[in-house]
Amino acid sequence: MPLELVIYALLLHRSQRLFTKSFVSPVTNNNIKKKMIGDAMTNLGSVVAGLMFVWTIFNRWLPVQFLEHVEQYVHKVRDYVYPYMEITFHEYEGDEIERSKAYAAIERFLSTNSSDRANRLRAKVFKDNESVVLSMDENVVIIDEFQDIKIWWTSKKNIRQHQPLYSNRVDEEKRYYKLTCRKEHRDTIKNTYLQHVLHEGKAIAVRTRQRKLYTNNKSENIGYYRRSMWSHIIFEHPSTFDTLAMDPVKKEVILDDLRTFSESKDYYKKVGKSWKRGYLLHGPPGTGKSSMIAAMANLLEYDIYDLELSSVKDNTDLRKLLIETSSKSIIVIEDIDCSLDLTGQRKKKNEENKDDDETMDPIRKKAQEEKEKNKGSEVTLSGLLNFVDGLWSACGSERLIVFTTNFLDKLDVALTRRGRMDMHIELSYCCFEAFKVLAKNYMDLESHELFETISGLLKETNITPADVAEDLIRKSAKQDVESRLKNLINSLKKAKEKARLKAVKDARMKDEAGPSSC
Numbered sequence: 221m222p223l224e225l226v227i228y229a230l231l232l233h234r235s236q237r238l239f240t241k242s243f244v245s246p247v248t249n250n251n252i253k254k255k256m257i258g259d260a261m262t263n264l265g266s267v268v269a270g271l272m273f274v275w276t277i278f279n280r281w282l283p284v285q286f287l288e289h290v291e292q293y294v295h296k297v298r299d300y301v302y303p304y305m306e307i308t309f310h311e312y313e314g315d316e317i318e319r320s321k322a323y324a325a326i327e328r329f330l331s332t333n334s335s336d337r338a339n340r341l342r343a344k345v346f347k348d349n350e351s352v353v354l355s356m357d358e359n360v361v362i363i364d365e366f367q368d369i370k371i372w373w374t375s376k377k378n379i380r381q382h383q384p385l386y387s388n389r390v391d392e393e394k395r396y397y398k399l400t401c402r403k404e405h406r407d408t409i410k411n412t413y414l415q416h417v418l419h420e421g422k423a424i425a426v427r428t429r430q431r432k433l434y435t436n437n438k439s440e441n442i443g444y445y446r447r448s449m450w451s452h453i454i455f456e457h458p459s460t461f462d463t464l465a466m467d468p469v470k471k472e473v474i475l476d477d478l479r480t481f482s483e484s485k486d487y488y489k490k491v492g493k494s495w496k497r498g499y500l501l502h503g504p505p506g507t508g509k510s511s512m513i514a515a516m517a518n519l520l521e522y523d524i525y526d527l528e529l530s531s532v533k534d535n536t537d538l539r540k541l542l543i544e545t546s547s548k549s550i551i552v553i554e555d556i557d558c559s560l561d562l563t564g565q566r567k568k569k570n571e572e573n574k575d576d577d578e579t580m581d582p583i584r585k586k587a588q589e590e591k592e593k594n595k596g597s598e599v600t601l602s603g604l605l606n607f608v609d610g611l612w613s614a615c616g617s618e619r620l621i622v623f624t625t626n627f628l629d630k631l632d633v634a635l636t637r638r639g640r641m642d643m644h645i646e647l648s649y650c651c652f653e654a655f656k657v658l659a660k661n662y663m664d665l666e667s668h669e670l671f672e673t674i675s676g677l678l679k680e681t682n683i684t685p686a687d688v689a690e691d692l693i694r695k696s697a698k699q700d701v702e703s704r705l706k707n708l709i710n711s712l713k714k715a716k717e718k719a720r721l722k723a724v725k726d727a728r729m730k731d732e733a734g735p736s737s738c
């Protein structure tokens with residue numbers, strides 16, 4: 221027998237006993253009063269228990285359509301007598317994949333309000349573990365007041381269970397906030413209060429904004445339920461355009477381009493373009509491509525989405541990732557030539573594969589190995605082109621897309637054409653101007669008698685800013701400026717000698733191969 225039926229039967233029995241007991245008590249004034257209260261309670265208990273009993277039986281044996289009909293009427297009656305109205309705000313609306321902005325704004329609004337009022341709170345630690353933000357926990361109610369109106373906010377969570385084919389059961393959490401207020405305040409709530417909450421929520425977001433560095437979760441780990449496709453940490457890279465060593469004229473052009481972009485919301489709208497810009501950073505390893513991305517994010521106060529293409533299953537997942545990025549962000553794909561088979565030299569591919577491992581440049585060899593490793597991903601070039609400037613790329617705004625590569629010539633021209641990658645920036649070997657920036661940053665030094673020697677050597681040999689920085693950085697408290705400059709001069713001389721020997725070797729090999737090899 222179902223448990224509910226047993227409980228209702230017990231309730232009926234209990235109320236029956238109370239009823240009979242009140243009849244057998246001696247008749248006094250006091251007892252009459254008690255008896256009346258007892259009778260009323262007994263009758264009420266019996267009616268409720270009886271109704272529940274009947275409802276349980278109905279629920280089991282009556283057709284679903286009929287029950288739905290009854291339920292509708294029960295709700296109508298309830299709505300008629302219940303003096304309150306309710307509004308719910310779901311984290312995800314319907315089948316939308318983007319988190320509701322209203323939900324996020326309410327969450328922030330309530331996080332500041334709840335810390336003084338709620339008894340059960342959830343803590344989040346921010347800014348270098350220095351500040352704690354408290355927000356209301358599930359099923360907690362907090363009361364807000366607005367123009368002498370009381371508003372009740374509740375945080376709720378529904379759990380739905382799915383059983384995907386050939387897979388274990390998974391729980392899908394659906395979170396929402398419920399606002400409750402008296403019906404007579406409907407207009408104020410609708411027209412004024414909600415605007416106030418959303419506005420405040422956004423303002424709090426701006427005030428407490430911490431920039432984030434996101435990375436995409438591996439497609440298969442996202443699973444059936446709605447887990448964010450990105451994970452993040454707080455972004456705290458110290459690189460700025462001041463610390464970036466490069467040709468000052470080039471630097472000024474890039475700075476100007478970035479500033480103009482960030483102030484051109486209306487302009488982009490006017491010309492009918494989505495508000496985004498593509499940058500392609502190319503150059504040898506250690507010339508500052510990643511440092512420049514960090515400097516860009518610091519300059520414009522954007523988040524960074526570091527997209528690992530090899531972890532993306534296919535073009536559909538790539539699109540979903542794009543949708544989940546926020547505005548004011550930089551989407552980065554580093555070493556795009558190694559990420560996938562997106563090169564423009566497919567026809568040469570077979571020949572390239574035949575390259576003797578011995579003769580292949582080590583950096584190219586590494587890129588080749590990376591590509592082999594990433595064969596699991598089905599993202600295609602067209603999927604990536606759509607990601608950059610397809611219809612879906614227009615969702616969200618104020619976004620930079622930055623690709624980096626060590627080999628510009630290995631990329632498909634479709635990917636690098638202007639309009640997709642609007643600005644091509646070459647980061648190259650260290651010139652004297654770039655060295656001066658590093659000397660200022662690493663040693664607080666603006667001039668020195670050894671600068672002339674260094675300037676001469678820099679003109680004759682290729683050395684990356686990363687290598688220069690390695691010589692200039694202080695390695696012990698005793699190490700003085702001069703010894704660091706001398707270290708650099710030694711490195712430059714060694715690099716020059718190495719280059720000379722390589723040139724001699726190449727020339728000899730060319731002579732040995734003879735003219736037919738051309």
Ligand SMILES: Nc1ncnc2c1ncn2[C@@H]1O[C@H](COP(=O)(O)OP(=O)(O)OP(=O)(O)O)[C@@H](O)[C@H]1O
Nearest residue numbers: 463464465504505506507508509510511685686689
């Ligand atoms: N132009 C530069 N200005 C200042 N520091 C630089 C510059 N280039 C390199 N460095 C120094 O060298 C380190 C490595 O640089 P970075 O990672 O930016 O190079 P990269 O071009 O991204 O290299 P890769 O192609 O290998 O990814 C940085 O941490 C920084 O200290």
Ligand SMILES: [Mg+2]
Nearest residue numbers: 509510511554
């Ligand atoms: Mg890099």
